[in-house]
Structures are given as C-alpha cells and as structure tokens.
Amino acid sequence: MRAARAERAGGGVPGRGQPRPQISLSEGTALGTCLAWPVAVLYLPAVVAAEGREDGWLGMLLAGLVLIPVGLLLGALAHRVPRLGLVDQATLALGKALGRVVAAVFVLGTSVLAAYAVRAGAEMVRLLMLPRTPPWVISLVIALQGAVGAWFGLEVVARAAVMAFLSVGALLLVLIPGFIPMFDARRLFPVLSYGPGPLLRSAAVSAGFWGQVVLLAMSAESFRTPAELRASALRAGAASLATGWLLFVLAQGSAGWYGVSEFAMPNVEVMRAVRFYLPLFERVDVLVVTGWTAMGFVQVAWLVWALARGVSRLAGAVDSRPFVVPVAAALWGASLVGPEDLPGLLLRWTRVLVPLATGVLVLTVAVVWLTAAVRPPAPPAPRGARRDGTGAVGQDR
C-alpha cells in the first residue's frame, strides 16, 4: 500500500516519463462528491420541497437508493472492459460506429450537466456576491478556471477535489450546529398525507442529482481496479446524500417545507439567520458560499476534463489537452443559453433537464454494460500498440 502511494506520488519514477494518471479511492470519492454536491445542495432543496411538501426529506432519502445500482453498474462495466474510459468501452463493446454514437450521447448528456453547473454557479454568485456583475462574466471566470484545471489533468483535479472536500466538510461541521436552535422536528411531519405522489416526484428529482456519480465512468481508466471505481462511486454518493439530506432536513425543520420551496437557495437563506459564534461577521453566507464555490470550481474543472477527454477519444486523439480550451469556450457559450431568470432556471433546468440528462447517462452506461456482458469484447491492445480505433488509450493528460 505504501509502495503504491509512493508510486503515485512519483517517488522512484522521477524525470522524463510521467506516470499514468491514477486516482486513489479517497480522491475518487472526493471527485464523485464534487460531481453533484455543490449545485445540488444549493438548488435541489427548493425543488424537492416544492414537489414533495412534507415528504421531501423522505423522497431525498429514497433517491439515495439509486446510488447503489449506479455504483454497481460502474464497477461491473469496468470489470467487463477494464482500463478504459467510457468512450473506448462503448467502442469496444458496441463496435466502432454504434459505440461512437452511444458515446456521443453520453458526452452530450455530460455537456448538458456541465453547462447547467456553470450557469447555476454563476447565478448563485450573482445573487449572493456580485449582484451588479453580468452573469456572462462570472460564467467566463468559472469556465476559465475549469479549463486551467482540466489542462493540468485528472490527477490535479482529483487532488484539488480532496482539498475542497475537506474544506467544505470542515465548514459544515462548524455551521450545522448553528441550525439547531431554529430546528423544530414537527415541521417534518406528517408524512404521506398527500399519498405517495409527492414522495415519488421529489425522489425522482433528487435521483437526477445524486445519480450524477455515473460520470465517473469517464475516468474509469484512471482507477487502479474496478472495485475502487465502484467503491468510490458508492462512497461519493453516500457522502453527497448524507450531507445534502442533513442540510435539507435542517432547512425544512427550520423554515418548514413551504418556506424552503419559496427560496431559490434555501440552505443559504436559512444560514443567513444563523447567529454565528463570534460577532466577527454580520453575514456568514458569503464565506460559506465561497467554500461551496471552490467545490463548484473543482466540479466544473472535472466536467471540462471529462468533456475534453470524451471529445478527444471520439476524434481518435490521444492527448485531450488541445480540446480543453475549445470545450471550455463551448461550455461557456452553452451556459448562457436558457432561461434568463433564476426561477426559470429552477423550473426548467433543475426540475426537468438535469434528471433527464442523468437518466440518459445511466441508460447509456447500462447499454454498454449489457452489450459487454452478453458479448464480451476482446481484451484491448496493450499500451503503446498501434491503435485501430478500438485499442487501448495512450498517455492521458
């Protein structure tokens, strides 16, 4: 284990040939958490409360069940077609033409989620921090930093994710006790008073966010074993769900489901009412949002990397770096498309588009896995061998 860690740190492998990027279990967990959590924890509560009323917190918990099949699916696919990312897995399992079509669908779904993440982050920053700054400026900054992170590669983004994960975790530990004086458990009940409909609707919306761990399939080649990929997905999903659910419960217990559904970002609004421990700051929400923003930055960087990687593999290129800047620019442009107001964004994108895109992604992975399970593909050519479109990927950046 120590030798493996040292290998990953580069010890004993100095100089010219950089080692193949590898991400560990903890880094994979942090990456998976960064995939949906930063946006979900801000925007999801309002939609879940509106859909689920008092049952929203149960619906969110129920949605966590989707994580188990998604994690298992990722592990199973990586087991069937090891050491490859999703695009190559699809090409290998489904054939060159059909595989590329399926992979393109996956990349398209990823781009939708990425554009949403950029736009949602920009709206949040505009609302809470820079009300007079045009959203396109904020989106541009978010996309630019994502391009920088993606340029440096997956390892860098994964390590930044660990740092963001730990920082936000520490922030939550400090903040959550502040909610408790306002919390009233009676606001969580009664449950199922409107039948199972609200519960299922809120669960469906939540599943659309938590299921985004399926995006880890794009970096499947960087995990040491399929088991680590599976474990990373499951742990990331559990961490996201646990913290997101806890914050939702505290928000609903503090403001009631109606109050939560009325705000665009209920957790932040409730936090504004928290009396901080020291009278140093009047408002702590800007600090908290800064922490979340840092995690959102890592999320966007990862998404830019995944998109650049997907596009480069679709184009048959080994190095994804030349695609980073165009992808980031396209992402920035796509983030400007859509509703111009925050309620519109919540209504259409958060409630409909994100669950739809996540569903397509999961379906795509399931199709690839099913095909690979029914008709096991030939093992990929060893690294460095001449590629014929279905071979191994080369050095990844």
Next chain:
Amino acid sequence: MPFRPVQFLRRLAKRHFTARNLPDAGEGPPPADRLRVEAEGEYVPSVIYRRLEDNERWIRSLLGDSSDLVLRRTQVLGGKGTGPREALVCYLEAMADPAAVADVIIRAVSYEAGMLGSHVRSAPGAEPLLLHAGSLRLVREWREVLHGVLSGDTVLFVEGEDRAVLCATRGFETRSIEEPALESTLKGPREGFVESISVNLSLLRRWVKTPRLCFHRLILGDLVNLRVEVAYVKGLAGPELVEEVLSRLRRIKLEDPLGSNAVAEFISDTPLAPVPLVLATERPDRAAAALTEGRVVILVDNTPYALIVPCDMGMVLTSPEDHYVNSLFAFLNRMLRLLSLVITLTAPGLYVALTTFHAEMLPTAFFMRLQAAREGVPLPSLAEAVIMGAVFEILREAGLRMPRQVGQAISVVGALVIGDAAVRAAIISPIMLVVVGITAITAFAIPGYVALVAMWLPRLLFTLVAGILGIFGMAAAVTVGLYYTLSLRSFGVSYWYPYLPLTLSDLKDLVFRAPHWAMVRRPSQLARGEPFHMPYPQPPRPPHPLSRRPGRRGRP
C-alpha cells in the same frame, strides 16, 4: 499515428532552441580519445607527453603563459641503476600554497629524495619521493592536469614518463565557517556552508559518518570547470533518483561562472515556478537530515549553499529550528507559519474585497469606523493596496542591498516619512497601513528567503482579482494557484506530497513535529529500501517513583 499537437510543439521547440555541438559535462577522467584541444591550429593527443619540453611548451600554451604560472625545473632520482632524471614542477602561484609547495614538493624532490638513496624506486612511481605531500595521485590526461593546476594543485612531470604526479597543495584563501545568515537558529548548531566545496564536503561527512555516504564528482563546462559534488547515502536514496540527478547535471552545458542557483535552474522540473523546487540550504545539519531521508544533496563549488532534491512543500515550510525545540512548540510554530502563509497571501485581497464588494459582511460598527478612517482618501482600496504593497517590497529590497547603517535610515524613512506622512496627508488610510504591516510581518514568519520573495507575486494577483471580482475572484485565483502548485513535481515527487496524495504517516514531521523517538519511518516516497529510522518507537521510560532499582518500572 494520431497527431499530437502538444508533443509536436515540444519537439519543434526543442529542435529550435537546443544548442548543438557543445561538449558534454565531464565526469572524472574523460575517455582518451574524447578530449581534443585545438591550439595553434594543431590537434594534440589528450594524454601528456613523455618529453619534458613538450609538456612545458604545451602547458604554457594551455594556460596562456599566465604571469602566475610557475614552472620550475628540478631533478628526481630514477630507477635502480639510473641517474637523476629531469623533472618539471608546475603550479599556479595564486592558487597554491607557496609554503606547501616549497616545503613539501621542492624539498622532498630535490633533497630528501637524494638522501633516501638507491632503495627508492621511482619515477613511474614518483610517489615514494613525495610522501610529505598530503594527497597525491598519478594522472595521464591533460584535462585532469589542468583541472588540478587550476584548482591549486601542483603537478610534477618527469622526463620519459607519460604520467604526472598531482599533489594537493591548494592554499588559496577561503572564508572561515560562520553562522548561517538566513537560516539561523537559537538552539541549533551555528555552522554554515562556505564557498570552498572541500570544506563543505567535510561538514557533511562530520554529520553523516557512514561509509555509505557517497560523493559523485562532476565537472561542468570546459571554460569554468565548475566542480559539483552529488552526495547521497547508498541504499537510502533510490538509484533512479540518483541516476536522474546525475543525468540532468550531465546535460548542463555551462560556460559561465555561475553558482548553485544556476545549477538549480538547469535541473529544476519547472524552472519558472515561483516556488522553490530545488531547496537551497546553508545548513549542513539540514543537508545531512535530507541525506538520511533518502534525498540527494548537490554541492557546487564557490557557493555557500547545498541544493536538496526532491524538494516538497513541507520542506519549504519547515524550519531547522523545529528540531531543536520541544515538539509541542515546534508544532505550534508550524501552525503559526501556516496561518502566516494564509494571511500574507490573502490579507490585502480580503481587505479590498470586503471594503469594495462585501461590506455587508462586516459588523456595522466596524464598517462605520473603517469608512470614517477612509474618509478623504482619494484612492480606491485596490489602488491603495497595490501601491502600499509595492512600497513595502521596494523598502524590503532596498534594505537588503544597503549597508546596515543606511538600512536603518531606510527603515526610518519607510516608517515615518512614507507611513506617517502619507496617512497625515490623507493619501492612504491608516487601516491600509495596518493591513500592509500584518502582511509584512506574517511574510517574514515563513522560513526561507526564496519563499518570502515568492509570496509577493500571488499576493499581488489575488489583490488585483479581488479588486475586480471580490471574494469570488479571489476564490477563482486561489483555485487556479492550487491547480498550478498541484501540478508541480520535483524530481518526480509531487510538490504537495505528503499532503496530497494524503499520507498520514509522513505528516509526522510536516504538520506536526512528533517527538524524535516517535518518528520511526522515513518519508515513504524516498527511502523505500530502508523505510525505518529506528526499529520501534522509543519513548523515555523514567523509573517509577516507587521502584527500588533505577530504570525499572512498576511497583517493587
């Protein structure tokens, strides 16, 4: 084969910018057919001549008939049954110790050799004649002869021999060992490296008394013949690491009299990185500690610094003092240093962001006070911060370059004239002075001058971005800086190691400073062959107060 634009551009740049036909760095004696020195239009062999006249003519032409070149003819005894043989003693007056030359070489050759009688066999072995010399060796190559003479050694040519005797008579003046100027400690040793590489080697040997300590000598550049010694402990430093260091050093084509910083720039993974990827230290104890961790130390002649590779962030943020104080205090000091790092990087930017964009975060009374202090100041916060930051950096730089007496005057001018007068004239606010002062003090808490200087660029960038986009902009800039530093490697080792990827066992001497008896393991990324400092933790076991025999625990 797919087109790879990045690799293509790299190849193109390498092809375009690589100088060709330069000689490689020498390592020990070069192959005989490699050295071809052109003089007066004729090529000569690399080995020395048998005829004394040829050697004399050749060394005169090689050294340009320099005025400090001393060539003295003498005689030595030949082999059994042969008469005395002509010999030539050659040294540079400016570099050799005249007393050593006179007492050891000339006397030994001219008089004592004669007195020793016929049992002395020599000339191919002229060594017995020169037993008084401290160190001598036989050489064949002109390159070795030249390097020895230029370093202060004396060479003895003997008629009819194609070998010469090189005697160590170096006697040029060097600075004595003094306390390190930039890495001084209160309780640690007061010795620092000096300009003489021989003295520095001895300093390292005194700390690491093991036969496994190896020095690998390299001579860089045909013009300056810069001597470089690569030190490592065999079995601790990974062979790949040692080989990588040597190969990077061998690639250097150095033709200027530069010091260790130039060498560091040549071998660094990212030469333009604002953070040190090759650590320069002036403390032998620190270099020795690095050796025992499995790192490699590079000593460069004429430079009072040793270079340590690989260098990670933990090394930059730790001070040698930490190992000479109680582990608890060392831990607290490290925490203070980390806090100082955060403050010095972000304080001006946070001030600008809070006063410009996020004033609602501050308590009302504090905000009103702040606004009152800024009343009448014509400049925006951003301009204030940038100007005062620049003034501070200029004062720091001026204070370093000035003699001490003038340096005090600069401090007075900086504090009174610029600070007090600027506030009185309402050019800047007093709060800004406080912020700049805190920034400066916290910057000085970070060990290492290079790290101190490296701070101001990111600080300026953070301040500028904070003035444009507030805390959001700062967060973006910090994240980009994080990406950049996370991408850095020093000889293959991640710059953030062991923080990221997180290795808890290696944090014992980075975030914390565990007691020495608890630091069982060496850094796992380096000394993989021998991962343990000691076989097991050895906490002190004081005798129990009720025990009868000292040293035994438990009740009697």
